[in-house]
Amino acid sequence: MGGPAAISGGDAHGYAHLIDRSKPWWKNTRIIKLNLCIALLLITSTTNGYDGSMMNGLQSLPQWNDAFDHPGGGKASSVSSLVITAWPDSYVAAWPSQCNPAYPFSPYVSDGMGRRAAVILGAVIMCIATVLQTASHSVGMFIGARFLIGFGLTFAAAAAPVLITEIAYPTQRGPATSLYNTLWFLGSITAAWTTFGTFHIPTSWSWRIPSAIQALPSVLQVFLIWFIPESPRWLCSKGREEQAIRVLAYYHANGNRNDPLVEYEFEEIRAAIKFDREVASNVGWSSFVKTPGNRRRLRIMIAIAFFSQWSGNNLIAYYMNKIFDSIGITDPTTQLLINGCLNIYNFIIAIVAGLLCDKIGRRPLFIASTIGMFVFWVLQTACFALYSEKGNITAAHTFIAMIYDIAFTPLIVSYTVEILPFPLRAKGFTIFNFALSLSLIFNQYVNPIALQALGWKYYIVYVCWLAFEVCFIFRYLIETKNRTLEETAALFDGEDTAAHLAEHAAVNAGIADTRSDREKASSEDIIEEVKI
Structure with a gap:
């Protein structure tokens, strides 16, 4: 089977001349069907976002606090540390030490059983765990259910974005994968407004209803995942090349096995897998430190994982109710309302940035995001200081408008997945998630203590760290747009x-x-x- 060159340079797609441009993609039924399959995978992130915002909302509900004996101080940190996410870029629920036992197994399930099988396994576990969470009648049962949710999500979240990247139509891969993390906000918005809507229910159903709704994305995946194609790259790696080319032909060329684009993709996939196995020996965990290319990947992955959690966003997300109290916004209804509006605002920004990633480029978006976060965090610090020192109410309310992010929500997942070669993709994404989890240890145990002790002065720490982020991104991030x-x-x-x-x-x-x-x-x- 023939195909054109497998390498492309510059800003032009190597496959650009192979794309059928006779009609737009939304008139191609096969691509529409493929995108519906991708949408079903995207809601894995929705589950993640729903959980983070739900916990933020539940902490403002008197009914939830009454049910669990008003967790505060160290107990609040313990409960929060078992929450699945602390911000849209985190995927992992964990022990209080943030060490999820699913980590060592998730890449082997994804690589061994298949990307789709890993998503199914995770969805089933999350369905069971959500039932337990909704039925919780003690703190121990609630925490146990949350741990089980995180255990299942580890499998699903390790495979879903990888599968999206590996099945997406070539010209849509970047935006499609970027939407994965962006869909965190869809879950977050749903949870924020659900908890806002159930706030006035006087019984425990005020928090049980939001908890039960969390199972919806996983239930949909369990019933519909069978319609999603398996990754052609995974099939090819298992010697199932005939199935791989059938998937490529069906979704990327309306069933035409001899389409030049299908030939191009198939030959490129087969060559890359063969090279990694036979020439580069690029298949094991140790490969991440053996070659200069993999060390570059590792450095960038770990950096953006920590940056995504150490840019002050975690301080805003999980302790928003405490920050509201600090700046004089103490009414629970107002807190829930602001939380819902902020999620809609961030959702719009993240979608726009994700859809523009192939036009603007990953590097400019990351640079703009880090510089923007630095500037806005400086302004937040000033507003917080004015309120704390002088009681300036206007400054306190202005603080809310300074929550800013462009690239880290949509791009940290898509960028991490796309820079990894196929044999290391699942393992590398696990390392990325583990780095996220490690970064949460500091956030979930130090942030509430430091914020209480230092007040607005604690924000200066993040100002300095964001300045470092700007320098690192400018120096080390490599542009990857318009490449397979x-x-x-x-x-x-x-x-x-x-x-x-x-x-x-x-x-x-x-x-x-x-x-x-x-x-x-x-x-x-x-x-x-x-x-x-």
Whole structure:
């Protein structure tokens, strides 16, 4: 089977000339069907976001506090540490030590049983756990249910964004995967307004109803996941190449196995998997520190994982009710209303940024986001100080408008997944999630204590840290827009991978007229970018 060059340089898609542009994608029934499948995977993040906002809302409900003996201080930290998320970029519920026992197993389930099987397993566990959470009659039962939710979510969240990335139509992969983390806000908005709506129910159903609704995305996945295709890359890695090409042909070319785009994708996938196994030996955990390319990946993944939690957002998200109290907004109804409005505001911003990731680029969005967060956090600090020191009510209310983020919500998942080569994708995403979990230890145990002890002065710590983030992103983040997953791998791994994939494409390609020049130019472009 032939196909064009497997490497592309510059800002042009290597597959751009292979895309059927005779009609827009929304008139292509197969792509619409594929996007509906992707939507079902996206709601894994919705479950995650619903939980984070639900817990934030429940802490403002007198009924929930009465049911669990008004958790405060150390007890509040213990309950919060078992919450699935602390911000839209976190996926993991954990022990109080943030060490989820599902971590070591999730990549092996995803790589061994398949991406789809991992999502199913996680969804089933979360359905069971949500029933227990809704029926909770003690703190111990509630915490146990929350741990089980996190255990299931670890499997589902480790596989869902990976599967989205590996099945999406080439020109839609970046925005589709970016929407994964963005859909956190859909769950967050639903939870915020649900808890706002049940606030006036005088019984325990004021918090049991929001808890029960949390199961809805998982229930949908359990019943509908069977219609989602398995990853062609996973199928190819298991020697099931015929199934892999059928999936590519059905969803990317209306069933035409001989479509040039299908040939291109299939040959590129097969070449990359073969190279990683036979040439680079890029398959085990130790591979992350063996090669310069993988060390670059590891450095960026860990950095953006910590940045996503250590930019002050966690302080806002999980202790928002305490911050509201600190700036004079003490009415529970007002707190819940502001929480709901802020989630809608952030949802809109995240969607716009995610959809623009291929037009603007990942690097400019990350740079704009970190600079913006630094500027707005400085303003937040000033507003908080004015209220604390001088009782300025206007400054206190202005503080609410200073919550800002562009890139970290939509891009940290999509960027992490796309920079990883196939054999390391599930393992690398697990490392990313584990780094997120480690970053939460500081947030969930130090933040409430430091905020109470230092007040607005604690915000200065985050001002300094955000300045460091700006420098790091500017120095180390590599632009990956307009590349396939295999091209991105070559961008990180340099000359050897680029040359190998170009050579493989040359052997298998059936388009001889312009192929050689394109391969040579593309390989040289990637090698030059890596040097830069």
